[in-house]
Amino acid sequence: MELVEQMLSGNMASLARLVSLIEGGSSEVSHIMKLVYPHTGKAYRVGLTGPPGLGKSTIVDRLTAVARSQGLRVGIIAVDPTSPFSGGALLGDRIRMQQHYLDEGVFIRSMATRGSLGGLPRTVSEVINVIDASGKDIILIETVGVGQSELDIIKNVDTVIVVLAPESGDNIQTMKAGLLEIADIFMVNKADRPGADDLISEMRAMLQLHSEQTQWEIPIVATEAVNNVGIDELYRQIQLHRECVNETGLLAQRRQQQRREQFINTLEKEISAELLEIIKQDGQLNRYVDDVEKGEIDPYSAADKVLNSKAFLITLSQQLSQRKRPGN
Amino acid sequence: MELVEQMLSGNMASLARLVSLIEGGSSEVSHIMKLVYPHTGKAYRVGLTGPPGLGKSTIVDRLTAVARSQGLRVGIIAVDPTSPFSGGALLGDRIRMQQHYLDEGVFIRSMATRGSLGGLPRTVSEVINVIDASGKDIILIETVGVGQSELDIIKNVDTVIVVLAPESGDNIQTMKAGLLEIADIFMVNKADRPGADDLISEMRAMLQLHSEQTQWEIPIVATEAVNNVGIDELYRQIQLHRECVNETGLLAQRRQQQRREQFINTLEKEISAELLEIIKQDGQLNRYVDDVEKGEIDPYSAADKVLNSKAFLITLSQQLSQRKRPGN
Numbered sequence: 001m002e003l004v005e006q007m008l009s010g011n012m013a014s015l016a017r018l019v020s021l022i023e024g025g026s027s028e029v030s031h032i033m034k035l036v037y038p039h040t041g042k043a044y045r046v047g048l049t050g051p052p053g054l055g056k057s058t059i060v061d062r063l064t065a066v067a068r069s070q071g072l073r074v075g076i077i078a079v080d081p082t083s084p085f086s087g088g089a090l091l092g093d094r095i096r097m098q099q100h101y102l103d104e105g106v107f108i109r110s111m112a113t114r115g116s117l118g119g120l121p122r123t124v125s126e127v128i129n130v131i132d133a134s135g136k137d138i139i140l141i142e143t144v145g146v147g148q149s150e151l152d153i154i155k156n157v158d159t160v161i162v163v164l165a166p167e168s169g170d171n172i173q174t175m176k177a178g179l180l181e182i183a184d185i186f187m188v189n190k191a192d193r194p195g196a197d198d199l200i201s202e203m204r205a206m207l208q209l210h211s212e213q214t215q216w217e218i219p220i221v222a223t224e225a226v227n228n229v230g231i232d233e234l235y236r237q238i239q240l241h242r243e244c245v246n247e248t249g250l251l252a253q254r255r256q257q258q259r260r261e262q263f264i265n266t267l268e269k270e271i272s273a274e275l276l277e278i279i280k281q282d283g284q285l286n287r288y289v290d291d292v293e294k295g296e297i298d299p300y301s302a303a304d305k306v307l308n309s310k311a312f313l314i315t316l317s318q319q320l321s322q323r324k325r326p327g328n
Numbered sequence: 329m330e331l332v333e334q335m336l337s338g339n340m341a342s343l344a345r346l347v348s349l350i351e352g353g354s355s356e357v358s359h360i361m362k363l364v365y366p367h368t369g370k371a372y373r374v375g376l377t378g379p380p381g382l383g384k385s386t387i388v389d390r391l392t393a394v395a396r397s398q399g400l401r402v403g404i405i406a407v408d409p410t411s412p413f414s415g416g417a418l419l420g421d422r423i424r425m426q427q428h429y430l431d432e433g434v435f436i437r438s439m440a441t442r443g444s445l446g447g448l449p450r451t452v453s454e455v456i457n458v459i460d461a462s463g464k465d466i467i468l469i470e471t472v473g474v475g476q477s478e479l480d481i482i483k484n485v486d487t488v489i490v491v492l493a494p495e496s497g498d499n500i501q502t503m504k505a506g507l508l509e510i511a512d513i514f515m516v517n518k519a520d521r522p523g524a525d526d527l528i529s530e531m532r533a534m535l536q537l538h539s540e541q542t543q544w545e546i547p548i549v550a551t552e553a554v555n556n557v558g559i560d561e562l563y564r565q566i567q568l569h570r571e572c573v574n575e576t577g578l579l580a581q582r583r584q585q586q587r588r589e590q591f592i593n594t595l596e597k598e599i600s601a602e603l604l605e606i607i608k609q610d611g612q613l614n615r616y617v618d619d620v621e622k623g624e625i626d627p628y629s630a631a632d633k634v635l636n637s638k639a640f641l642i643t644l645s646q647q648l649s650q651r652k653r654p655g656n
Contacts, residue, residue: 030628037626255623262627263620267603270635272596279592292591295583298365299590300358307598313645320635 001028004035007134012107015134019109022126030266033126039133041255043075044242047141047153049182050163055189058225059163059234060140064100066235067138075131075139076100078110079121107131125156125262154182155258158251159241161185161234164203166195180210183218184241187234191222216244274319278312285312329356332363335462340435343462347437350454358594361454367461369583371403372570375469375481377510378491383517386553387491387562388468392428394563395466403459403467404428406438407449435459453484453590482510483586486579487569489513489562492531494523508538511546512569515562519550544572602647606640613640 003021006014018036022029046063048056057078064074100106109131111121121127124141131139143153154160162183167190179186186207188200203220219237223230245251279285288306291297297305306312331349334342346364350357374391376384385406392402428434437459439449449455452469459467471481482488490511495518507514514535516528531548547565551558573579607613616634619625625633634640 030632033628034626037628041623256621259620259623259627260617263617263630264604264607266627266631267634268596268600270631271599271603275595275599276592289588289591292587293584295369295587298362299587299594300361300365302591303594303598304358304362306595307648310649313649317641317645321638321641 001032001035004032007130008039010135012104012134015107015130016109018130019127022123022130023111023121025123029123029126030270033129036130036133040129041132043128043132043136043139044159045128045132045139045141045157046159046161046238047143047157048161048163049143049153052144054163054165054167055225056142056144056163059187059189059223059231060142061100062225062228062231063140063235063238064106066231068103068105072137073105073135074100074107075128075134075136076106076108077124077127077131077139077141078108079124079141079143107134107136124152125258128156155261158245158254159184159238161187161238163187163189164199165190166193166199180206180218184216185219185221185234185237187221187223187230189223189225191230192224192227196222215248216241271316271320274316278315278319282312282315284309329360329363332360335458336367338463340432340462343435343458344437346458347455350451350458351439351449353451357451357454358598361457364458364461368457369460371456371460371464371467372487373456373460373467373469373485374487374489374566375471375485376489376491377471377481380472382491382493382495383553384470384472384491387515387517387551387559388470389428390553390556390559391468391563391566392434394559396431396433400465401433401463402428402435403456403462403464404434404436405452405455405459405467405469406436407452407469407471435462435464452480453586456484483589486573486582487512487566489515489566491515491517492527493518494521494527508534508546512544513547513549513562513565515549515551515558517551517553519558520552520555524550543576544569599644599648602644606643606647610640610643612637 003014003018007018018032021032026032048059050056060076060078064076067074101108109127111124111127128139128141141153141157160182162179162185164186165188186203188196188203190196191200200220200222207218207220221230221234221237223234225231242251245254279289285306288297288302292299292302331342331346335346346360349360354360376387378384388404388406392404395402429436437455439452439455456467456469469481469485488510490507490513492514493516514531516524516531518524519528528548528550535546535548549558549562549565551562553559570579573582607617613634616625616630620627620630
């Protein structure tokens, strides 16, 4: 596939087109990913998550500058509707980000959240892999929300940074136990604001309380991203965590798990797609949908009838084995 | 099934056990739901959602008191880790809630969020239906989070109340467009606090800007739930919305859609379950999982190989048609 060839040879326009194909759910995704996969696994993936309004995009902006100063190529994925990278936030923020938009060594992509309020898009892991294959050294993924997106992110990155700020205090209180489970690095941004010291000591106490026998001690990094304060330390902690997961084998383990999930997900997705297709085309099955909608049969009995129908099972296996996908 | 019979005749202990079976993913769920389904559809379902710490449980508590004073039986589902109903929050809150725990006309259930940070549990629609069948008149579902849970909730309830408070101001700003999509009623709790008036006028302006030609005009209700201020008005608005969706046919439409999704979800869930079972038991498929984990084959090519394997398809249809479920 020419587009993939071009992307692999460093053409950023081709990369952008491939990402669009993936996001749009093109029927060529499976074919694209087969070609892309052998070239993945080199980029280090860092996720930043936390409530909106805490300056996550500024942090991504600053981290990108540090990585670029070391000659590294950077991919940025903003799944945050409030991010200047994805067109949200204030005009000033967006202008500030433009230095990276003009930099050939930086690829920036914003992705829509799954719903209007959050959740990582289902295609994010494919997009990460394509950007990885294009030769980026580090990929920064910015997500927002207190909810499903945090759970998704640990499945897709190597280091998770949870961003808090003094103003997030009250709401975040109750979430602490959950945040603890996913954070590799805590950072307190806007550390010059009132309440920052209290927040840091509270978090330190909480970390001591929950400390487990692991090789990695979760650090708390205080930053003022707008003033570029603490960013070098944050970058250093990312490096330290990277070394740690490398040495302990945790990185290999996480990536194994990611590949396994990708496999099962792909199977489920393909089978579900055929299922929906069959239901759409088959008159008998369509009648079940009607009956269920009208309440004439309950959804569970209807599902049973479908799964016990020989005709359905024969069609399903025929369709699955005859899937005509481009490139198959 | 005796347990279902007892539940239908009003036994609350049986209801609690059924809910536990459903939450635990019992193999009897499909059988239970078939027996339960004919008795569902009578309870009116109200969802309350919004960031944590805004007093949602107190609102649920107060609404329950109003409904009880009218002789209605109430079901409460708390999918909010910070809710006193689910054991979170302060001791004082929990003591206050005890009046309802001792009331035979109120059934309270807390459910774990899907992950540690949010998301409605997958079984919530089954739990709602069982509580409905047990003869409750109104079911209040309290969820937390800015994320996936809001998107889930509109699929499961008839009226969605989005709760805001002055202190939620900054973080919620950026979410407004999304909240607008799901809210049937906006409420501003803690309306005595500074900033409440500003929040209300802002929201009013936003509603005017986005107002569409619909039969329902989204109201903004100001409350101080701890002081029982505004609760009657909130209850009245729920009634008005209920009448509106009844008359316009929107209720029937929403419920049709819910039944349809339940049907498709059940089909997908059953097929996925068999799929995982087959992979676990089949040596050849297990080898694919190993190879994928080791990176020796990419997940997409492996999925293709499985879906093109005659042996797999034969096993899949055999397993699907031979599913031995209790009660089948």
